[in-house]
Amino acid sequence: MSEPTPAPLARAQDEVAELLSDLIRIDTTNTGDTATGKGERAAAEWVAGKLDEVGIGSVVHESERGRASLVARIPGADRTRPALLVHGHLDVVPADPAEWSVHPFSGEERDGYVWGRGAVDMKDMDAMVLALVRDWARTGTRPPRDVVLAFVADEEAGGRLGARFLVDEHPDLFEGCTEAISEVGGFSITVRDDLRLYLVQTAEKGLAWMRLTAGGRPGHGSFVHDDNAVTRLCQAVARLGAHRFPTVLTPPMRQFLAAVEDAYGIEIDPDEPEQALARLGSISRMIGAALRNTVNPTMLEAGYKANVIPGTASATVDGRFLYGQEEEFERQLAGLVGEGVQRDWIVHDQAVETTFDGPLVEQMAAALVAEDDGARPVPFTMSGGTDAKSFERLGMRCFGFSPLRLPPDLDFASLFHGIDERVPVESLRFGVRVLDRFLRAA
Numbered sequence: 001m002s003e004p005t006p007a008p009l010a011r012a013q014d015e016v017a018e019l020l021s022d023l024i025r026i027d028t029t030n031t032g033d034t035a036t037g038k039g040e041r042a043a044a045e046w047v048a049g050k051l052d053e054v055g056i057g058s059v060v061h062e063s064e065r066g067r068a069s070l071v072a073r074i075p076g077a078d079r080t081r082p083a084l085l086v087h088g089h090l091d092v093v094p095a096d097p098a099e100w101s102v103h104p105f106s107g108e109e110r111d112g113y114v115w116g117r118g119a120v121d122m123k124d125m126d127a128m129v130l131a132l133v134r135d136w137a138r139t140g141t142r143p144p145r146d147v148v149l150a151f152v153a154d155e156e157a158g159g160r161l162g163a164r165f166l167v168d169e170h171p172d173l174f175e176g177c178t179e180a181i182s183e184v185g186g187f188s189i190t191v192r193d194d195l196r197l198y199l200v201q202t203a204e205k206g207l208a209w210m211r212l213t214a215g216g217r218p219g220h221g222s223f224v225h226d227d228n229a230v231t232r233l234c235q236a237v238a239r240l241g242a243h244r245f246p247t248v249l250t251p252p253m254r255q256f257l258a259a260v261e262d263a264y265g266i267e268i269d270p271d272e273p274e275q276a277l278a279r280l281g282s283i284s285r286m287i288g289a290a291l292r293n294t295v296n297p298t299m300l301e302a303g304y305k306a307n308v309i310p311g312t313a314s315a316t317v318d319g320r321f322l323y324g325q326e327e328e329f330e331r332q333l334a335g336l337v338g339e340g341v342q343r344d345w346i347v348h349d350q351a352v353e354t355t356f357d358g359p360l361v362e363q364m365a366a367a368l369v370a371e372d373d374g375a376r377p378v379p380f381t382m383s384g385g386t387d388a389k390s391f392e393r394l395g396m397r398c399f400g401f402s403p404l405r406l407p408p409d410l411d412f413a414s415l416f417h418g419i420d421e422r423v424p425v426e427s428l429r430f431g432v433r434v435l436d437r438f439l440r441a442a
Contacts, residue, residue, distance in 0.1 A: 009436055012135035013429040017114050020127035020428065021107030024116035030091035032157040034064045040153040043090040044068040047151045050130055054137035063165035069152040071173045074133060076145035083146035084442055085180035085396060087387055088126040089155030089162060092118040099419045113422040120415045122183040124423045125402040126151060128431040143439050148177055155387050158207060158347035163387035167394055179360050180391050184382050185400025189280055190408035191263045194374045200364060201400025203252045203381040204388060205290065206326055206351035208319035212236060213312055213342045221307035230302045233313040236341045237297045240317060243336055245292040247271060248322055252379040253290055255356060259378040282411040289383035293329045295319045320383060323351040349389045354397045360442060364401055367437035371430060372405055403434040
């Protein structure tokens with residue numbers, strides 16, 4: 001049986017959904033352009049106010065006007081120990097209200113869920129951490145070592161104006177931090193009533209957003225034309241979009257597949273693991289993308305009139321590469337793009353990987369099992385990217401640990417950047433309890 005929840009956490013559990021709703025109502029849409037983004041400064045100041053209410057001081061730094069990030073340090077009982085970083089981003093991707101069942105910035109609580117853009121990515125973690133440390137401050141609780149909190153801007157555009165700015169310009173704020181936790185990890189996949197796998201992120205793919213530009217001879221649209229920039233670009237884009245990269249099993253994914261084999265009592269073909277991963281439901285799309293390098297064309301731009309062949313055409317492509325695969329990925333790209341098409345990086349950042357061992361991992365596992373005796377923590381590689389790419393540069397081991405016990409029928413993967421993004425209130429309460437147990441022991 002699970003151990004009883006410490007009584008002082010009642011207030012934190014009661015306010016976490018309200019904190020999340022309030023934070024969602026601050027529209028922090030990140031378009032990738034400071035001129036059209038909004039809300040990050042207001043969100044950072046809101047967090048600062050919530051911390052200040054309970055006596056926790058913080059500092060806010062702007063990389064550009066309005067692009068604000070906040071850092072606070074909670075002193076631990078033993079200040080000679082290395083510190084632990086808990087980081088989350090405040091920005092969100094755009095949302096079209098016409099596509100949603102509720103307004104994406106309403107923060108509405110309905111049917112046991114908090115709805116809105118950022119409910120899963122990642123204002124839920126921000127709210128859980130905020131609820132917990134406010135409770136600690138009220139009750140005089142001190143963690144065993146310093147805990148540094150970072151609520152940052154710009155993660156959804158690669159983090160250059162958020163975490164990377166802090167790492168490059170204010171590294172002293174993270175002095176002593178050797179380990180870090182953040183988003184996309186610690187969530188459950190139900191195998192059966194008495195067994196749930198909790199996926200802890202120990203690795204994430206590298207980021208390779210690129211712009212392809214094809215040149216050609218401009219001319220009249222009615223002529224026979226054998227040097228067309230649009231044709232050349234589309235051929236390259238089609239090759240990229242149709243290509244299936246080979247399977248590469250990295251250490252965390254080997255461990256993950258072994259855990260799936262054991263949990264489901266099946267054998268997984270290492271050459272075709274996706275067939276077995278279908279058992280995991282919708283989350284298999286996220287997991288499957290971590291088994292190989294990927295590229296997806298996302299935007300096209302060419303021409304200015306129906307009867308004019310343009311001299312250039314361009315495309316934007318989202319590329320991701322596995323840890324240790326960067327050179328191979330670039331070789332693969334060169335062969336697919338072909339001649340006559342220029343490739344320029346929009347955002348290019350490292351893959352990150354650490355091992356699933358050590359005291360911190362043991363404390364994550366213990367905290368999960370204490371709140372769910374059917375929990376089995378396992379490592380995995382996340383197909384996307386997080387601000388771990390920046391904080392790892394300061395020598396930290398980075399994990400995704402934003403604990404949520406999820407309903408078995410919830411299509412969790414589709415909620416990341418999806419329509420009707422939402423998170424169960426009970427999952428938030430669970431996360432507060434697990435984070436409390438974990439951070440009291442870490």
